[in-house]
Amino acid sequence: MKQNEFKKRRLELMRQVGKGNIAVIASASNQTRNRDVEYPFRQDSDFYYLTGFNEANSLAVFIPGREQGEYIIFCQEFDEKKALWEGAHAGLEGATKHYEADDSFPISDIDDILPGMLENKAKVFYPMGRNGELDHQILEWISYLRKQSRNGTNAPGELVSLEHILHEMRLIKSAAELRLMRKAADVSCKAHTRAMQYCKPGLYEYQIEAEIVHEFMDNGLKYVAYPSIVAGGKNACVLHYIDNKDKLKKGDLLLIDAGAECDHYAADITRTFPVSGCFRPAQRRLYQLVLDAQYAAIEQIKPGVSWNKAHEASVEVLTTGLVELGVLKGRVSKLIKDEKYKQFYMHKIGHWLGMDVHDVGDYKVDNEWRLLEPGMVLTIEPGLYIPLDCKTVDAKWRGIGIRIEDDVLVTKKGYEVLTDALPKEIDEIEKLMQAN
Ligand code: GLY
Numbered sequence: 001m002k003q004n005e006f007k008k009r010r011l012e013l014m015r016q017v018g019k020g021n022i023a024v025i026a027s028a029s030n031q032t033r034n035r036d037v038e039y040p041f042r043q044d045s046d047f048y049y050l051t052g053f054n055e056a057n058s059l060a061v062f063i064p065g066r067e068q069g070e071y072i073i074f075c076q077e078f079d080e081k082k083a084l085w086e087g088a089h090a091g092l093e094g095a096t097k098h099y100e101a102d103d104s105f106p107i108s109d110i111d112d113i114l115p116g117m118l119e120n121k122a123k124v125f126y127p128m129g130r131n132g133e134l135d136h137q138i139l140e141w142i143s144y145l146r147k148q149s150r151n152g153t154n155a156p157g158e159l160v161s162l163e164h165i166l167h168e169m170r171l172i173k174s175a176a177e178l179r180l181m182r183k184a185a186d187v188s189c190k191a192h193t194r195a196m197q198y199c200k201p202g203l204y205e206y207q208i209e210a211e212i213v214h215e216f217m218d219n220g221l222k223y224v225a226y227p228s229i230v231a232g233g234k235n236a237c238v239l240h241y242i243d244n245k246d247k248l249k250k251g252d253l254l255l256i257d258a259g260a261e262c263d264h265y266a267a268d269i270t271r272t273f274p275v276s277g278c279f280r281p282a283q284r285r286l287y288q289l290v291l292d293a294q295y296a297a298i299e300q301i302k303p304g305v306s307w308n309k310a311h312e313a314s315v316e317v318l319t320t321g322l323v324e325l326g327v328l329k330g331r332v333s334k335l336i337k338d339e340k341y342k343q344f345y346m347h348k349i350g351h352w353l354g355m356d357v358h359d360v361g362d363y364k365v366d367n368e369w370r371l372l373e374p375g376m377v378l379t380i381e382p383g384l385y386i387p388l389d390c391k392t393v394d395a396k397w398r399g400i401g402i403r404i405e406d407d408v409l410v411t412k413k414g415y416e417v418l419t420d421a422l423p424k425e426i427d428e429i430e431k432l433m434q435a436n
């Protein structure tokens with residue numbers, strides 16, 4: 001991502017924060033795994049969105065109209081020893097030179113410098129309640145300033161959530177963001193295709209997971225956007241199954257929910273296919289029903305349509321189909337009203353997608369489902385999950401879990417499926433798998 005993109009975002013943020021106010025946001029911190037070993041670092045999405053700065057132990061400050069510079073980074077000073085053991089880091093000079101901060105200071109001096117920046121500001125915008133340490137620091141700094149009031153300084157009187165501004169911005173994707181999301185989507189499609197081609201009975205779920213990760217990394221994407229779900233047979237009925245440790249059985253379906261991350265942007269794809277390459281009759285019927293529900297939901301996507309329309313379309317198709325198959329009994333409208341489908345379809349149709357897999361942005365505005373706008377990206381992922389011990393349905397349906405998930409961009413005229421390259425029609429999947 002070019003620096004100019006980050007700059008545009010900062011200018012927009014500062015326009016909304018307004019002169020006389022200040023915004024503060026902290027980076028993610030390193031998390032210890034054990035002793036001196038850390039978990040892989042992943043920058044805080046909001047912080048990265050505004051700075052492109054990929055270091056822990058940093059803090060960005062935005063002060064619209066400040067003469068000495070509006071954008072300030074606090075970070076670790078350059079340290080030869082750290083560079084030797086851990087590798088490159090920007091240091092104060094790098095923060096201004098490469099990340100275009102107007103000013104930079106050592107993070108260790110923050111308690112001496114930041115209160116002065118808060119002085120005489122009316123409002124402090126920050127991500128409230130998300131980072132206990134920052135919450136605490138801000139209150140400490142304000143309390144310090146209050147004690148100075150006899151010297152004629154004013155402490156900020158209002159704390160405002162930064163997220164509202166920032167998350168509305170993040171909800172609408174720019175061309176530069178979409179380029180990264182397309183790459184994440186394309187590589188993830190390739191990884192799912194590879195998994196379908198590689199899959200056979202007797203392999204373990206984690207061996208399929210390894211194929212997926214191999215394809216991500218082979219294409220330059222080092223990180224998964226979320227832990228991959230590789231769930232054979234009944235494991236697919238556990239919505240967030242990530243153990244990925246069982247042996248794949250002939251006759252079972254395999255549900256894979258996996259997506260790569262490309263420079264902090266996620267893909268999120270699910271496919272369900274037969275371990276042996278050929279759907280059994282009951283699997284085929286349930287699969288086609290989920291696929292029909294997915295098509296019906298995607299067809300709803302266009303600007304001006306309520307977020308919930310796609311969900312409603314999926315509920316209608318799934319409930320009607322389940323009645324036709326004898327899985328649900330009763331009148332469709334009554335079953336929908338009583339939410340009887342929820343025992344087999346217990347989640348919503350999808351979610352916003354972006355830097356976070358479950359991305360930011362409100363789903364309701366003034367208590368009404370939000371209307372779609374060009375540049376929003378969402379997943380469409382209906383599913384059916386029939387537990388093994390579900391005595392109310394015929395045995396042939398039990399233990400089957402199916403989800404089909406694609407990533408959809410709202411365009412000016414309607415939609416574009418970013419993950420369209422990956423087969424999902426029954427014939428296409430069988431052909432691909434049997435070609436090996
Ligand atoms: N992969 C998580 C989800 O589909 O929401």
Ligand code: MN
Pocket residue numbers: 257258268269270405
């Ligand atoms: Mn998913």
Ligand code: MN
Pocket residue numbers: 268350351379381405
């Ligand atoms: Mn999803």
